[in-house]
């Protein structure tokens with residue numbers, strides 16, 4: 441018998457309430473019954489996004505919402521400033537280039553957060569920049585960027601700030617309106633405790649000015665259509681009915697928990713994992729800007745990183761993530777977001793210790809778990 445534990449930064453495990461809700465018979469989307477569900481979801485999303493702006497639900501993975509941001513805000517020939525520093529920062533560049541946008545790139549060393557001053561400098565040097573694309577949690581490197589500071593810079597500039605909060609939302613604080621973030625993009629399968637399949641996007645009035653002026657070709661992801669439909673509690677195309685019903689269950693859980701408690705829980709799990717790595721003699725990939733949503737850890741010398749992840753998953757049923765792109769085989773990543781809790785972390789660490797031990801890595805067995813338990817006991 442093998443039990444499975446999912447500790448990856450998307451998809452994340454699903455709560456029983458969410459699973460149950462998806463087994464209900466389907467209803468039609470152009471009905472008062474579904475409109476009530478969509479309305480409840482819209483209100484709940486505003487709370488989680490910490491905004492009074494509309495949050496649009498798109499039937500796509502998170503990247504669809506990223507693409508919606510690019511095409512709705514900018515036109516071919518426009519200039520954007522992109523913060524790279526991981527696979528997902530690079531995605532902003534790739535999407536922008538596909539739409540003929542000129543990208544000014546801040547190439548942050550992987551494992552580091554962007555220096556907000558650099559954004560300030562670039563904006564001053566090039567008044568043509570219409571949008572700044574950045575990432576709340578760079579999932580590939582386990583880094584959190586200081587969005588509050590960045591928003592303090594863009595707020596007083598002509599450019600809009602667009603934040604990829606696909607893995608950060610519902611895990612790390614993001615005060616959209618209070619900080620002055622213009623556009624927030626997210627997805628369902630990370631902090632929001634849902635299966636993949638929904639993208640989300642919110643736009644400030646400053647961002648809407650760009651959306652109304654954009655000349656990019658757009659149809660399915662045209663947010664003007666989405667806004668018109670949402671005024672009537674509707675979506676422009678067939679809603680992802682089942683996923684939106686599940687979304688309401690997840691939002692209900694989040695409402696009962698309260699955002700502050702949710703963020704504190706993520707912080708504690710992150711602290712526990714970080715303490716465990718230190719106790720095991722392992723190095724964080726990002727010691728200076730480690731995320732509270734996912735921890736990236738350097739694979740120690742002499743250990744095959746890909747084999748470590750594979751053995752944990754295929755032999756013991758504990759799935760963590762390996763490294764992506766240039767970090768393949770060099771890091772492993774333990775997620776602590778969404779419906780992942782204290783004892784999932786303990787189980788994951790226990791499996792990590794077991795496999796590291798069988799692979800010949802030298803450490804005191806149980807020391808990682810002990811360090812994590814001490815954090816949880818505080």
Ligand SMILES: *Cc1c(COP(=O)(O)O)cnc(C)c1O
Pocket residue numbers: 449450501502503504528575577578579604605606607627630636
């Ligand atoms: C997962 C993730 C994405 C990609 O989302 P998809 O749902 O796979 O399209 C983009 N950005 C970040 C930061 C992510 O964590």
